[in-house]
Amino acid sequence: MRRTIVSLFFLIALPAFAADPSVDALFDQSVVHDVRIAMSAADWSTLRATYQENTNYDAELTIDGQVVPNSSIRSRGSGTRNGIKPGLRVDFNRRDKAQTFRGFKVLVLDNMYNDASFIRERLAFSVFEEMGITAPRNAYATLTMNGEPWGLYAIVEPIDKIFVTNHVDGGGGNLFEYNVPATLTQPAWDFSLSRGTTVADYVPSPFEPKTNESSLDGTALLAFIRTVSEAPDATFVSDIAKFIDSHVLLTYYAIEVATSEVDGLTSFFGVNNFYLYQREGSQRFEFLPWDHDFNFVGPEHDVFHGVERNQLIRRLLNDAQLKAFYLATLQQVLARFVNTSWMMPRIDALATQIREHVLRDTKRRGGNDPAVASHNFDDELVIVHGTVIGRAQDVVRQLQSGRRILRR
Numbered sequence: 001m002r003r004t005i006v007s008l009f010f011l012i013a014l015p016a017f018a019a020d021p022s023v024d025a026l027f028d029q030s031v032v033h034d035v036r037i038a039m040s041a042a043d044w045s046t047l048r049a050t051y052q053e054n055t056n057y058d059a060e061l062t063i064d065g066q067v068v069p070n071s072s073i074r075s076r077g078s079g080t081r082n083g084i085k086p087g088l089r090v091d092f093n094r095r096d097k098a099q100t101f102r103g104f105k106v107l108v109l110d111n112m113y114n115d116a117s118f119i120r121e122r123l124a125f126s127v128f129e130e131m132g133i134t135a136p137r138n139a140y141a142t143l144t145m146n147g148e149p150w151g152l153y154a155i156v157e158p159i160d161k162i163f164v165t166n167h168v169d170g171g172g173g174n175l176f177e178y179n180v181p182a183t184l185t186q187p188a189w190d191f192s193l194s195r196g197t198t199v200a201d202y203v204p205s206p207f208e209p210k211t212n213e214s215s216l217d218g219t220a221l222l223a224f225i226r227t228v229s230e231a232p233d234a235t236f237v238s239d240i241a242k243f244i245d246s247h248v249l250l251t252y253y254a255i256e257v258a259t260s261e262v263d264g265l266t267s268f269f270g271v272n273n274f275y276l277y278q279r280e281g282s283q284r285f286e287f288l289p290w291d292h293d294f295n296f297v298g299p300e301h302d303v304f305h306g307v308e309r310n311q312l313i314r315r316l317l318n319d320a321q322l323k324a325f326y327l328a329t330l331q332q333v334l335a336r337f338v339n340t341s342w343m344m345p346r347i348d349a350l351a352t353q354i355r356e357h358v359l360r361d362t363k364r365r366g367g368n369d370p371a372v373a374s375h376n377f378d379d380e381l382v383i384v385h386g387t388v389i390g391r392a393q394d395v396v397r398q399l400q401s402g403r404r405i406l407r408r
Contacts, residue, residue, distance in 0.1 A: 117380035151361035188270025266306025299390030
């Protein structure tokens, strides 16, 4: 069940929608689901050989025994793209525009290739949900391709028009997927006006429209970014409040910091791994989390991790009241969720649920050697355990040392 944080805007904004039992079953986390794909063997070989391309291939899906013909799949992912265990985007609607699967046009099959523990994203999303930040639903599944086992995946709810319709509002607003620069030689973006002063400097790159593509009005997005860069310190908090709920965004950041996230809003690549949704009929924006496989990397993690790489976060935290709110929220997340009493039973239950599937996954990184796979899995679980055990103590140490943010 999703919780809500204390924020008037957030409380009144959550829509009421009836739960679909078939959707609940699809994302039932108490079981490991069964996904089977039948397609041309030649097409599967081509997809793997050209995994950097987004070519769609005809396929028949069977999910927990329910057959979905006339579907298609393509390679997906950023740093996790590979030809050994491809991440997949499953499209039920591409060949038959009237077809959906339990209300979805698309589902994501996440290969979890960068996370040898296979549990980081599940744990991170659970904390987002408990703190009232809408996160994609997800569940484990084994994938069989043309009768051959292809390892352990996660079924993930895509962030698209259906997602914002179900979880945010009527779905008529502007949804953007944020994409980091294509190469590391391009400068990281810090949510400032550094890329230019026109909408075309930000749309479709790095903000790729996912709704209203043919009629997009990006002026509110540009005004939002301009405010981050140009609003004077004296009025910044009130000026930025026209575009976001600062308490909600700082709660989001507090969750990332509490869970030792290194590739989120303040990633080493600049801002990363989120969708941005402009609510229908307004200039208010919400950040939606995505791709959290680099959480729980260690207990020692700066309480102001990467603020210099996100000018929006940095300027919010330069306000004394917002900084106090953030630090209180960070400690709340630790006290309620990132601790041994709440987190350890979940870690142990997940490890028990997936252990045999992980060890049989010959496609995972290192999985062609069962001894290495077992070693990597247990080693990563130790790191996650250690993060949970030591995280709160490290935050206390930092706060007692008087860590400060410097103004620019």
